[in-house]
Amino acid sequence: xxxxxxxxxxxxxxxxxxxxxxxxxxxxxxxxxxxxxxxxxxxxxxxxxxxxxxxxxxxxxxxxxxxxxxxxxxxxxxxxxxxxxxxxxxxxxxxxxxxxxxxxxxxxxxxxxxxxxxxxxxxxxxxxxxxxxxxxxxxxxxxxxxxxxxxxxxxxxxxxxxxxxxxxxxxxxxxxxxxxxxxxxxxxxxxxxxxxxxxxxxxxxxxxxxxxxxxxxxxxxxxxxxxxxxxxxxxxxxxxxxxxxxxxxxxxxxxxxxxxxxxxxxxxxxxxxxxxxxxxxxxxxxxxxxxxxxxxxxxxxxxxxxxxxxxxxxxxxxxxxxxxxxxxxxxxxxxxxxxxxxxxxxxxxxxxxxxxxxxxxxxxxxxxxxxxxxxxxxxxxxxxxxxxxxxxxxxxxxxxxxxxxxxxxxx
Numbered sequence: 437x438x439x440x441x442x443x444x445x446x447x448x449x450x451x452x453x454x455x456x457x458x459x460x461x462x463x464x465x466x467x468x469x470x471x472x473x474x475x476x477x478x479x480x481x482x483x484x485x486x487x488x489x490x491x492x493x494x495x496x497x498x499x500x501x502x503x504x505x506x507x508x509x510x511x512x513x514x515x516x517x518x519x520x521x522x523x524x525x526x527x528x529x530x531x532x533x534x535x536x537x538x539x540x541x542x543x544x545x546x547x548x549x550x551x552x553x554x555x556x557x558x559x560x561x562x563x564x565x566x567x568x569x570x571x572x573x574x575x576x577x578x579x580x581x582x583x584x585x586x587x588x589x590x591x592x593x594x595x596x597x598x599x600x601x602x603x604x605x606x607x608x609x610x611x612x613x614x615x616x617x618x619x620x621x622x623x624x625x626x627x628x629x630x631x632x633x634x635x636x637x638x639x640x641x642x643x644x645x646x647x648x649x650x651x652x653x654x655x656x657x658x659x660x661x662x663x664x665x666x667x668x669x670x671x672x673x674x675x676x677x678x679x680x681x682x683x684x685x686x687x688x689x690x691x692x693x694x695x696x697x698x699x700x701x702x703x704x705x706x707x708x709x710x711x712x713x714x715x716x717x718x719x720x721x722x723x724x725x726x727x728x729x730x731x732x733x734x735x736x737x738x739x740x741x742x743x744x745x746x747x748x749x750x751x752x753x754x755x756x757x758x759x760x761x762x763x764x765x766x767x768x769x770x771x772x773x774x775x776x777x778x779x780x781x782x783x784x785x786x787x788x789x790x791x792x793x794x795x796x797x798x799x800x801x802x803x804x805x806x807x808x809x810x811x812x813x814x815x816x817x818x819x820x821x822x823x824x825x826x827x828x829x830x831x832x833x834x835x836x837x838x839x840x841x842x843x844x845x846x847x
Contacts, residue, residue: 461745463716464676466687469655471612472541472562474511476657476687476720482713482745483720484736485512485689486729487545492522492529499532501729506540508733509748512720514543514565523557530560543614548573554602563612563657564602568640569621572598576624583625591625596647603651612655613648614689617641619662619671634660634671638678645684657720659689665708668692676717687719688712697726702735710739750777753785753797763788763806763826771830772804778846779837785815801842804833816840 468477476483488501492515502513517523526544533540541562546554547570554564572595583591606613617637622630630636637660648656658679660671672688679686692708695701705723712718723735740746754769769786776784785797787805797803803815812829814821814836824832837843 461714461716461743463719464680464688466685466719467654469612469657469687471512471543471657473539474541476612476689478687478719480719482718482740483511484509484733484740485514485543485720485722486510486732486736487514487516487722488729492516492525495525495528495532498525498529499536502529502533502540502542503536503538504730505733506538508730509737510540510729510733512541512543512563514545514722515561517544517546517553517557518548520553520556523553523560526557526560546571551598551602555605558602558605558609558611561611563614564606565614565616566599566602566644567616567618567621568644569618569623569626571595571644572623574624580624580628583628588625588629591623592643595643599644599647600651603648603653606655607651607653610655612657613653614657614659615641615644616659616661616689617671618693619660619664619667620693634667634674637662637671638674641675642678642682645679645686649684654686656686657689658686659691661691661693661724663692663694665692665704665711668708669711672712672717673715688717689720689722690718691722691724693724694726695724701725701727705735706739710743713739713745714743747781749780751783751800753783753787753800755787755796763812768804768829772833775830775834776837779842779844782837782842784833802833802837804829 463478466478468475468479474483486505488498488505490497490501492498498515505513515526517526530542543563543565544557544561545565546557547567550566550571554566558564617640619637622632622636622640626636626640630639641658641660645656658675660668660675662668662671672690676688690709690712692705695705709721721736723732725732737746737748741748741751752769752773765786765788772784772786783800785800785803787797787803789806798818801817805813805815807813807823810826811823812826813823814832816836821836
């Protein structure tokens, strides 16, 4: 025999107390930060957000884009404000939305040397997002070899002078701030000191966190985005540890930036976001796809539902099909989904045969299982309720749900 056997635990409790085996996600404890009427923090559901891609100066187009996002379930909407004119336009956008009864929280994205822009837009939005690498931006010097400590500290003082008025304005208005670090846009002095690394990202964020703390401002959310999931994972983990060790319990905004499109963009985003959520990190998320913003929202909710953090749609349990399958599983699953997808909160299983079906679907509310050629067995939980001809299976499932008083007509 090759290899060695590890010894068994002395008692079953030894396995049970190991957090790696816990099926319940224990979220990192954070303070609550209000963004408009939406709370972000560990005591609340993970919030879903996105960003419109219309030019903010196009008031009508921006309002329409925001309303489309809200219609599909977006809970916080970010809008770019690259100039003072864009910042002022946010006031008109907000007024137009409120006139239509839409109170979705708005976030302004402020970048290069943005203090004047930020001080204007803070009056019109619920949160301001700044990028520490760009907020006080100096054009990189191609001939520079390093930064002395004196130069490093002098730039830090200049950042504090520029940033403090925004912090005071946010504090006065009781608005929120996102300190949004991006792996691809670290400040030059951070790159020289730490390299293009998660350590540099954390140091960049902490510089701004400490300025806020010095000014007694704590309505802060932090993001550490990167276009590669491994970098993003390392940065968020390090950020959470650094915050906790320093006594700061600020919430985290999760995302893999510039994830791309299609299946790979979704897989890449899920690899980063779901991994951290399963570790208890993250209080609001955005999936960044190179597609229309409305397509990001279903991916967010799917991630949250898949790991048990939110329940916003029907959970379908379905086997992958094999030689034992007694009907066209893919076709029937689509039929069941088309008939029941509006019943948010239910778990429905579609299983090909009785070999694994009743056991594998034990946690489902209802089951549709191949019983024999041309015959379907319907289950309520673990209990077989009745057998029906395959042709009547979907309608019989609907009737069973109706009999239990759990059916609602689709909108």
